[in-house]
Amino acid sequence: MAIQLKNPKIETPDVTHKIVPSVCGICPAGCGVNVHLVNGKIERLTPIKNHPHGIVCPRGMAAKEIVYSPDRILHPQRRVGARGEGKFERISWDDAYTIIVEQLHAISKKYGPEANCIYTGRGNFEFGLNEMFAPAGTVESSANAVLFPLGSPNTTGVGSLCYAAYGMIASRACFGDYIRNITEDLDNADLILIWGENPATDSSPINLRRIKKAQRRGAQVVVIDHRRSETARALRTEWLGIRPGTDGALALGMIHVLIQESLFDAQFVSEWTHGFEELRPYVADFTPARVESITGVPAERIRTLARQIAAAQGCSVLMYSGLEYSNSGVQAIRAVWILQALAGHLDVPGGKLFKMPNRLKLNRRLTDPPSAGPKPIGATEYPLYYETRKEAHAVMLPQAILHSNPYPVRSLIISGSSLLTAWPNPALWQRALAALDFLVVINRFPTADARFADLLLPATTGF
Numbered sequence: 001m002a003i004q005l006k007n008p009k010i011e012t013p014d015v016t017h018k019i020v021p022s023v024c025g026i027c028p029a030g031c032g033v034n035v036h037l038v039n040g041k042i043e044r045l046t047p048i049k050n051h052p053h054g055i056v057c058p059r060g061m062a063a064k065e066i067v068y069s070p071d072r073i074l075h076p077q078r079r080v081g082a083r084g085e086g087k088f089e090r091i092s093w094d095d096a097y098t099i100i101v102e103q104l105h106a107i108s109k110k111y112g113p114e115a116n117c118i119y120t121g122r123g124n125f126e127f128g129l130n131e132m133f134a135p136a137g138t139v140e141s142s143a144n145a146v147l148f149p150l151g152s153p154n155t156t157g158v159g160s161l162c163y164a165a166y167g168m169i170a171s172r173a174c175f176g177d178y179i180r181n182i183t184e185d186l187d188n189a190d191l192i193l194i195w196g197e198n199p200a201t202d203s204s205p206i207n208l209r210r211i212k213k214a215q216r217r218g219a220q221v222v223v224i225d226h227r228r229s230e231t232a233r234a235l236r237t238e239w240l241g242i243r244p245g246t247d248g249a250l251a252l253g254m255i256h257v258l259i260q261e262s263l264f265d266a267q268f269v270s271e272w273t274h275g276f277e278e279l280r281p282y283v284a285d286f287t288p289a290r291v292e293s294i295t296g297v298p299a300e301r302i303r304t305l306a307r308q309i310a311a312a313q314g315c316s317v318l319m320y321s322g323l324e325y326s327n328s329g330v331q332a333i334r335a336v337w338i339l340q341a342l343a344g345h346l347d348v349p350g351g352k353l354f355k356m357p358n359r360l361k362l363n364r365r366l367t368d369p370p371s372a373g374p375k376p377i378g379a380t381e382y383p384l385y386y387e388t389r390k391e392a393h394a395v396m397l398p399q400a401i402l403h404s405n406p407y408p409v410r411s412l413i414i415s416g417s418s419l420l421t422a423w424p425n426p427a428l429w430q431r432a433l434a435a436l437d438f439l440v441v442i443n444r445f446p447t448a449d450a451r452f453a454d455l456l457l458p459a460t461t462g463f
């Protein structure tokens, strides 16, 4: 027979329970959480009611597992085996700093300071600190300018793969502004497209709550994704499966329908756009039948969805990495935003809203890049990226490391990321990491890259 305790959290001399209101310390999103402690250790997190980010995502739910994992890197370690063998010995922090300083100076002397590079991702809580060491001259950056005073312009990171194309480059090309100054009015939309985005697993998943609320007041939600995502399942709504990498064609197909059926906002086009006369012939070939053969989305649904978008009072589009992580991401994103604009959903309730320009409110310490010496790698090949981010483009790292093109990069600090698991062509990246003179990996856990490190440094959580 099971005995039900009226209050299962009865204190005993051996077990203490405490709930501490706090901010989640797993990532820098800043969700307001109650931390449930048992004997002073995290047991679980629950959302703080009425906190603007009072929500706990799947990573936050795994806080206990992350904080107390036996796999955590807890001390500085130095490689003792062959590179790639994964053998390390514990050393002191003083020794670790001494090794880093000696190696960076030796490489600077031999190849020039630009041969040292740092790559930052979002996997460490220290990502938040990057805000305080950001390159000057950029609106927002996840890069770390710590090597600038040494004379190296080569800071780079996950922005080369993620966010910059969507939030900075495509948005500037379409609207002349950054996505941080633009938002979707989900709270008033009667049609919401979730396109290559997964709010159910977002960090933080705050939009999922807003979309559920919109559903309750009758808004229609369509998820466009190559898989039935967690969001599609959580919302129990229509899912349009699409062949990966063909989102731009789907948007152009719907623009085709808007133009063919005269469903676009002609006054908006004449007063606020450039290039409509070039767009019209460009989309002429993107008939629903042809777009079905490209995307796998039925032609009839392409037509009806275009009509729904045109008929909506306010259509919001949540979009992100599903479109960005492809070889024509910027153009696919632009096509979707052009569709939204032509259907009359810019600067209207329920559509895309433009905010007063702002920059991150954090008290940043912005660091100027070195005034002399070469530009960062990729500045010539990706001038818009360089102009926007003031950093190196990481896609150029393998050729700089392996072929000294445009010049040698011989040391790399990887913080909160894994190049081998984040970038396409891991065999190429593996050759590049193995060829470095000096590699430092800073992480909570031993990543795939850590096997090639000369030095492993532990990263903290915010708890």
Ligand code: SF4
Binding pocket: 024, 025, 026, 027, 028, 029, 030, 031, 055, 056, 057, 058, 059, 060, 061, 202, 203, 204, 205
């Ligand atoms: S998004 Fe998740 S991991 Fe990040 S702070 Fe919020 S709950 Fe924590």
